[in-house]
Amino acid sequence: MLAVTVIAGILFTWAVVSHRLARWSITAPIAMMVAGILLTRGDEPVFRFDFDTASLEHAVEVVLALILFVDATEVPPGVIGREKGTVARLLGGALPLTLCAAFLAALAFFPEQPGWVLAALATVVVPLDLAPTSAVVRDRRIPARLRDVLNVEGGLNDGIISPVFLLCVAAAVASHTRSEDYTDALLGAVVSAAWAVAAGSVIGYVAGWLLRRSWAHGWTRPAATRLGVLTVPMASYSLSVALGGNGFVAAFVAGLCLAPAMPHLPRDAVEMTDDLVTLLSLSLWFLFGQMVNDEFWDGFHLSVVLYAVVAVTLVRMVPVLLMLSGTGMTPRDKLFLGWMGPRGATSIVFGLLAAVELPAVSGDFISRVMVITVMVSIVAHGLSTEPIGRAYARGDRVRSEAPAPPPG
Numbered sequence: 001m002l003a004v005t006v007i008a009g010i011l012f013t014w015a016v017v018s019h020r021l022a023r024w025s026i027t028a029p030i031a032m033m034v035a036g037i038l039l040t041r042g043d044e045p046v047f048r049f050d051f052d053t054a055s056l057e058h059a060v061e062v063v064l065a066l067i068l069f070v071d072a073t074e075v076p077p078g079v080i081g082r083e084k085g086t087v088a089r090l091l092g093g094a095l096p097l098t099l100c101a102a103f104l105a106a107l108a109f110f111p112e113q114p115g116w117v118l119a120a121l122a123t124v125v126v127p128l129d130l131a132p133t134s135a136v137v138r139d140r141r142i143p144a145r146l147r148d149v150l151n152v153e154g155g156l157n158d159g160i161i162s163p164v165f166l167l168c169v170a171a172a173v174a175s176h177t178r179s180e181d182y183t184d185a186l187l188g189a190v191v192s193a194a195w196a197v198a199a200g201s202v203i204g205y206v207a208g209w210l211l212r213r214s215w216a217h218g219w220t221r222p223a224a225t226r227l228g229v230l231t232v233p234m235a236s237y238s239l240s241v242a243l244g245g246n247g248f249v250a251a252f253v254a255g256l257c258l259a260p261a262m263p264h265l266p267r268d269a270v271e272m273t274d275d276l277v278t279l280l281s282l283s284l285w286f287l288f289g290q291m292v293n294d295e296f297w298d299g300f301h302l303s304v305v306l307y308a309v310v311a312v313t314l315v316r317m318v319p320v321l322l323m324l325s326g327t328g329m330t331p332r333d334k335l336f337l338g339w340m341g342p343r344g345a346t347s348i349v350f351g352l353l354a355a356v357e358l359p360a361v362s363g364d365f366i367s368r369v370m371v372i373t374v375m376v377s378i379v380a381h382g383l384s385t386e387p388i389g390r391a392y393a394r395g396d397r398v399r400s401e402a403p404a405p406p407p408g
Helices: 002-022 028-039 054-073 077-082 084-109 115-125 131-138 144-175 181-216 222-243 247-264 271-296 302-312 314-324 331-339 345-357 360-401
Strands: none
Touching: 002 028, 002 271, 028 131, 028 271, 028 360, 054 144, 054 222, 054 247, 054 271, 054 345, 077 084, 077 144, 084 115, 084 144, 084 302, 084 314, 115 144, 115 345, 115 360, 131 144, 131 360, 144 181, 144 247, 144 331, 144 345, 181 222, 181 247, 222 247, 222 271, 271 345, 271 360, 302 314, 302 360, 314 331, 331 360, 345 360
16 A cells, blocks of 8 residues: 555645646656666665566556557547548558558567567557647647548557457467467457457447447536446447457547547546546556566667667658658658657557467566567657657748748
8 A cells, every 4th residue: 555655645735836847748558667767776675576476467457448448539530531541541541550560570589489479479569649748739830631540549559459469378378388279379369358348339329329329418427427338348348348359459449439429428537548548557557667676677688679770760750751752741850750660658558468368478578578678668758759840840830930932
């Protein structure tokens, strides 16, 4: 319980001085991570958490389920309609290419690792999380169109990767056992995803229909509606698990099915769930601090550091630039979308789940690479936030000061 008290105190302290810290691009995830590093460091740390437990596995799954649900419900449908070509290129083209690039880079840097372990690693280091660089999404110096596209991609990216992650982990586990279990493992992952889609679809659609009808007829109030929305990911997660499906995939599907009803509900209908996600995600960043102590300070592995740098930069940028060619976007805008792929909470959860499910050697390997990749992303994307905003502001100023072309 002392850990909860300390985490609450750190969160309160950050809340009191958040505006001042934002001037130095110190976000809540970064503050919680630093606190976790300091309080879990040393031979006799203040706190020590055991990651290899079933209770922790379920806890991080619930956190991911809520994250995916909120991401799915907060994707603005108007943006998808306006930018459907760009969104389709990013999610339908650049994302698969990014996964392939992450796998091929891993194959080059870690040829001694089994192929399915490297495939699982690719799904761990690719998902986006805009929370550590939230200032970019709110920076009005950056064109609203780019920020909207980034929000949509960030909301759908990790949900699309989730079933691929489960499939790769199942295959990686089977590759460490008897070869005849291999097909069964893949089939089990597919069946699990199918149950998840079924449970999430039914609960999300029915809940959306009922909430919409109830609000339209004045049968409910905003506070009750917020509570009703919160129950949707919880119900979809638990039902999917009971049926043998995956809980966080079900929560994401439920969010997608509920999303069409959101414009017809109170504007703050998802606010309670969003606040809970923020709280749980920040607690996860505190746990990440211990992972940094376990992996980051235990000697530097040059191949891991180099792979992390490549994963944060070229692995995303090259596919995005390729898929956005011919769209009419300026090179600066393409580079912005290619560069802004920060890694965070989803990578941490995937890394923790892989470490729990896989044998120790493979699990520790994925955990180490995930930690270094997230750390590199925090530093690189955090330091670039303000320069990017200044570059866009300078470009706008130059265009506004340019002389008008002569008439006719």
